[in-house]
Amino acid sequence: xxxxxxxxxxxxxxxxxxxxxxxxxxxxxxxxxxxxxxxxxxxxxxxxxxxxxxxxxxxxxxxxxxxxxxxxxxxxxxxxxxxxxxxxxxxxxxxxxxxxxxxxxxxxxxxxxxxxxxxxxxxxxxxxxxxxxxxxxxxxxxxxxxxxxxxxxxxxxxxxxxxxxxxxxxxxxxxxxxxxxxxxxxxxxxxxxxxxxxxxxxxxxxxxxxxxxxxxxxxx
Numbered sequence: 524x525x526x527x528x529x530x531x532x533x534x535x536x537x538x539x540x541x542x543x544x545x546x547x548x549x550x551x552x553x554x555x556x557x558x559x560x561x562x563x564x565x566x567x568x569x570x571x572x573x574x575x576x577x578x579x580x581x582x583x584x585x586x587x588x589x590x591x592x593x594x595x596x597x598x599x600x601x602x603x604x605x606x607x608x609x610x611x612x613x614x615x616x617x618x619x620x621x622x623x624x625x626x627x628x629x630x631x632x633x634x635x636x637x638x639x640x641x642x643x644x645x646x647x648x649x650x651x652x653x654x655x656x657x658x659x660x661x662x663x664x665x666x667x668x669x670x671x672x673x674x675x676x677x678x679x680x681x682x683x684x685x686x687x688x689x690x691x692x693x694x695x696x697x698x699x700x701x702x703x704x705x706x707x708x709x710x711x712x713x714x715x716x717x718x719x720x721x722x723x724x725x726x727x728x729x730x731x732x733x734x735x736x737x738x739x740x741x742x743x
């Protein structure tokens with residue numbers, strides 16, 4: 524046992540020093556496994572089944588950003604938008620194709636499992652219902668050689684802005700998407716849609732200060 528002097532002048536028992544874990548001695552901490560290719564394989568597998576079933580859908584989230592040219596930075600899984608009224612039929616079609624599907628407690632998505640990865644099939648995107656109009660604006664793009672509908676850049680960024688709140692406000696995760704896709708996004712539309720929401724509006728102002736987008740024009 525070692526005794527050190529605390530700031531108030533009394534003895535403080537610091538206890539024995541804990542040995543470093545074996546992985547930390549003489550080498551760096553092990554990195555988490557790279558799941559990028561597994562997530563892409565799961566994305567392609569489920570997208571192929573959705574295309575065969577004929578129900579409207581669109582890729583969304585970090586894999587959609589990757590399809591538009593953003594460097595791969597996959598957080599957890601892949602996400603697809605589907606219509607709420609198609610959820611039961613989509614579930615049956617995926618199960619018939621051998622894809623494991625389960626219904627979680629949340630009432631805005633279903634979950635599929637493919638290649639060891641989770642796939643979220645969402646019919647409410649950032650608290651906004653998925654609509655046929657939204658899906659009709661999707662662009663068909665290759666995702667690791669498989670073509671599929673991908674949410675448009677403007678709709679993709681709008682979904683990210685809608686997700687901002689006082690409890691979830693990770694600007695750092697969305698900034699690379701804004702930088703990479705800035706020429707493809709209708710920023711005026713996003714300003715109109717989000718000007719009354721403090722967190723999205725703050726992010727748009729940050730983009731102006733970082734010279735990612737042009738400052739908004741002053742009103743009369």
